[in-house]
Amino acid sequence: MTELLGRPAADWIAEQGLPLHLTSLPRIRENVRAFTRVFRDLYPRGAVRYAVKACAHPVLLAAIRAEGAGADVASPFEARMALQAGLDPRTLDLNGNCKEDELIREALASRMLIVADSAEELALVEATARAMGRRARVLLRLSGFHLGGVTGEAIFTAGPWSKFGIPLAEIPPLLENLGAYPSVRFLGFHTHIGSQITRVEPYLAVLGRMVELGRVLRDRTGACPVLNLGGGFPVNYLEEPAWDELRRRTAARDGFSWNLGLAGLDADGVWQGEAYHSPWPKEQMVEAILRGTVTVDGEALPVLRALESLDTPELLVEPGRAIAEDAGLTLCRVAHVRRAGGAHNLVTVEMGVLSHADAMLEGLPNRWDILEGPDDPEPFETFVAGNLCFSGDLLARFQTRLRRRPRRGDTLLIRDTGAYTAHFMASNANAYPRPPRLLVHGDGDVTVMKRRDRYEDLFA
């Protein structure tokens, strides 16, 4: 009998019904610990700020606090949740490109670190702080980097066409004019390149630029005590051979990829969109960065030396996916096994893509399995679609390999569904209830992060 997070899968299903999302709290804690270990070993001035948007609940955030990490919050309720979980406001980064007036006031009152997303917002922070008689702690968020196709377009946040951050070209005049912001204490810079950044080079390019700007800031103010590299540390959805196979088979254009344009190969055979494998997954990317080399004012420097040259600033990172993704599992029930697109297999399940939104935004080839039953001699390759009334409702856009041909009523398991996936786009489309997510503690205790919607909730 298959066990999931310490209990027979059949018990979860009997008790909770399907579809169902589960999150392992011990795995979340291990993931945070892995990041803090890298910093302890290589750069003790480093610190983790968990990106709450990846998966949010006060109990989960209390565990983040217990691991000695802070948090990146980006909305009024994310901030409230972090405070409710007992996180010290001075360990909270306030991100977001449209911060509400009340949120800015709250951040100033409790002394959160405000990541100013635009010159306009900086002026607003200055005015609000002045009116409150406060001095704002501020990082300037940078964008306008030319980094090439480092990840999927929808989750690349630091390029020239970004709604986030202050374009690099606007930073030098701003640094000339710091006297215009007497109520702001400029502590340094922030860049969040995007999510699922699988190569180290973009981080090194951005970090080099931040050190250069940090030196200018230090010349103006006497110090640049904080640099924040954002999140984006990748998850290995596929091991290297499977990733190679996915690209090879997509290139063959034989229907391996449903390919509605989210990812795939362009006419020149160059992979477009995000990569599903990295040599440096999760905290290993931070290690690769700290062991890397950056160019600062034309000079190649080991990262640790470059940071030293800036008086060893605090180095913040904001991992979300790398903390929550592989802690999550999703279970759903098979409806039909049929054909689509000619000769291709299509399994339909009683769950829509809005409860597995990565598949819609990014096309991730998550790992699928059938819970029970013996293997067939030949595996069964198939696309997977959901139960909603639009054609984009595809949960597996790359053919996925199941141990056997499923049957109606079988349970499918999707791994790596802890971050964003289940809740980011969750809605009552087609008047379906949003599924529950349970947080499973190491001792078997369960926190209901989200209960299944009831009929009345559709109108709440």
Ligand SMILES: Cc1ncc(COP(=O)(O)O)c(C=O)c1O
């Ligand atoms: C400012 C900021 N920091 C961190 C993150 C977390 O990114 P990831 O989950 O890829 O680590 C995000 C994600 O959107 C973000 O916007």
